[in-house]
Amino acid sequence: MIEFLQKLIQIQSISPKDEGCFDLIEERLNKLNFKCERINYLNVENLYATYGDKGKIFCFLGHTDVVPTGPEDHWTHPPFSGHIEGDVMYGRGTADMKASIAAFIESLEEFMDSKPDLNYRIAVLLTSNEEGDAADGFIDKIVDDMIEKDEKIDLCLVGEPTSYKKIGDSIRIGRRGSLGGSLKIIGKQGHIAYPENVVNPIFSASDVIVKLKNTVWDNGNAIFQPTSFQISNIHSGTGAKNIVPGELDMFFNFRYSTESTHEKLMSEFESILKELNVEYEIDWKLSGLPYLTKEDNLKDVVVESILNITGYSPDLNAKGGTSDGRFIAKMGTEIVELGPLNETIHQIDEHVKISEIELLQKIYTNILNNLNQKLA
Ligand SMILES: [Zn+2]
Structure with a gap:
């Protein structure tokens, strides 16, 4: 052997x-x-x-x-x-x-x-x-x-x-289970000195992140730890220091217990975005039940x-x-x-x-x- x-x-x-x-x-x-x-x-x-x-x-x-x-x-x-x-x-x-x-x-x-x-x-x-x-x-x-x-x-x-x-x-x-996603938060690009003319997606993201971080998705059970949410990547900016960017991209992942379903997590996630009036695009990827x-x-x-x-x-x-x-x-x-x-x-x-x-x-x-x- x-x-x-x-x-x-x-x-x-x-x-x-x-x-x-x-x-x-x-x-x-x-x-x-x-x-x-x-x-x-x-x-x-x-x-x-x-x-x-x-x-x-x-x-x-x-x-x-x-x-x-x-x-x-x-x-x-x-x-x-x-x-x-x-x-x-x-x-x-x-x-x-x-x-x-x-x-x-x-x-x-x-x-x-x-x-x-x-x-x-x-x-x-x-x-x-x-x-x-x-x-x-x-x-x-x-x-x-x-x-x-x-x-x-x-x-x-x-x-x-x-x-x-x-x-x-x-x-x-x-x-x-493993449920991943890439989220694009959409704002409005503009000159950093004219706040009335821009929607800063980094500020929108910060509200979203606080809410996501504090959400208890479930409490797990005797066999499973509670569902965990993590962010692995976040990116925004045009490269210029005097421009508020128009978009922010974020990758995230749920490792979820049998107390949650991917449908439930997806709808709860998106309802947070809607509640905060965030304009977004999202791509979900379910990689394991x-x-x-x-x-x-x-x-x-x-x-x-x-x-x-x-x-x-x-x-x-x-x-x-x-x-x-x-x-x-x-x-x-x-x-x-x-x-x-x-x-x-x-x-x-x-x-x-x-x-x-x-x-x-x-x-x-x-x-x-x-x-x-x-x-x-
Ligand atoms: Zn192996």
Whole structure:
């Protein structure tokens, strides 16, 4: 497993390129008699492998692409070396998320080796465009195709790095939604010495921002933090010091809980602008719906397996950014995310501990076994 992980790390699969990771993975899945399919959209590769012909579909979801390394000379070891020092393997994509792929493949082999009387179908769905622009939504397209063909993933385990201090101390059973927008506030340009002839969009924006900052969009719930509103960019001005500009542009984003909907947030946002009599143009971009797994089948199995292997129970939460789980959720799938520690993801010197990946692999095997009993 560790050698295999090292090989995956040595492939420079910077998003949205797979660069051959799927070839290595497919080779092992073929040996287990999985039916492997490559689904390509707009030159982005996706691998969908399935096994079995009866029962619910349990799918492992992951991605082989990684984020760029940043300055390579800042790394202690070259980012695509997979260098091992003691218990630690360094490399871009170790934690996010090639280690969980290597661990899951290993678990599949172990599980199939025991020749189980299989009570469910197993699928592995991997994309090479998770870290890139979500607008391309490749998993989204695959899901739409499945819905059209009346197929459904019933249970989905996502290998994203959800752990904090110890493997399995935290699992995600939901994710917040992401709603972005670009707002143009329109004023009236003119000479700075003639205030009666101008409408300053910077002043209008300041009223708007105060109101937005002080709005409580919702209070969250047991699983979700309250919805948060942030501004990432603001720009105005003509370049001249004696001109009041005619426009102001602002980018903003909501990370929202299941207590809000994107429709509600959009209408509340725009009603603030209307209330303040601001002239504006707005472009909304919904990049992820929130999801929350309510059913207990997979959730119970994962919690039990973590307890079996580690002796402790995980925290169930909906923290972190969005994940491809949001696309799968459209099918009404039970989704649980469990993977390595997220402490170093996207950072210089990203790494995993080998002992932790071995532990994760034991948990994955336990999940495959427990699921077989649960779904019998
Ligand atoms: Zn990831």
